[in-house]
Amino acid sequence: MADRDAGTPSRRGLVPGLLSPAPVATRLPGVLQDDDLMVRFVSAFDDAYAPVHATLDSLAAYFDPWLAPDDFVELLAGWVGVELDDAWSSPVRRRIIADAALLHRRRGTIGGIVAALTQALGAAEVTVGDSGSCEWSQRPGGATAADPEPPAVAVRIAVTDPDEVDVRRVEALLEAVCPAHVAHRYEVVGLPGAGGAS
Incomplete structure (x- = not known):
């Protein structure tokens, strides 16, 4: 179904030698099916329709x-x-x-943050802790009885080689999976015994 050359994206189109499961000539009126010129003429359409049929047959x-x-x-x-x-x-x-549906369901939770970072960074060990604090008010829009410490998430990412981790990607991922109203901080360290610096 796809033409694949090294380094180039796949393209869909004509596939040489692919037979159509529903040749156009079989759909012609009986009198035209006996006309050799007409049969050869409409067979050109089969070359164009065969990939369409193959795609629809394997649409799932x-x-x-x-x-x-x-x-x-x-x-x-x-x-x-x-x-x-x-x-x-x-x-x-x-x-x-x-795994996107599962991750979306867990987004904003500690388990969701760990799963997203572990999946995106490969074999990293991810530890997430939160401050456990919250802000609340007895009236909508009223003053909050703030905890001494604002809500925050601390993330520790342990990998074999911390120098290979692109911290901009980690930051972007944390922005996407952490709750918007919760501050986050992170550190990338080497796995114990892996020779990485912490």
Whole structure:
């Protein structure tokens, strides 16, 4: 279904040798099916329709992130609200899209933050702690009885090599998965025994 050259995106179009499951000539009136010129003329349409039939027959595969063509994976990401990172490999992109619904359900929770960072950074160990504080008011729009410490999330990311982690990507991901009203801070450290500096 897709023409794949190394380093170039896939393209859909004519597929040499692909037979149409519904040749146009069989749909002609009986009198025209005996006309050799007419049969050869309409067979040209079969070459154009065959990829359409093949696509429709395997349409479910286009909506499965594990089976979809690479260029269609980007479209799936937009549908499930995932912003793809250029640094992610195709298997990582597919895994993140497949797990998007679960991650969206857990977004803003400690488990959701850990899952999003672990998935995006690969084999990292992620620890998240929160201040446990909150602000409240007896009246809508009234003064809050603030805790001594405002709500905050502290994230510790342990990886094999901290120098390979792009902190801008970590910051962008934390902005996306942490509650908007909660401040966050993070540190990237080396795994114990992995030779990384903490």
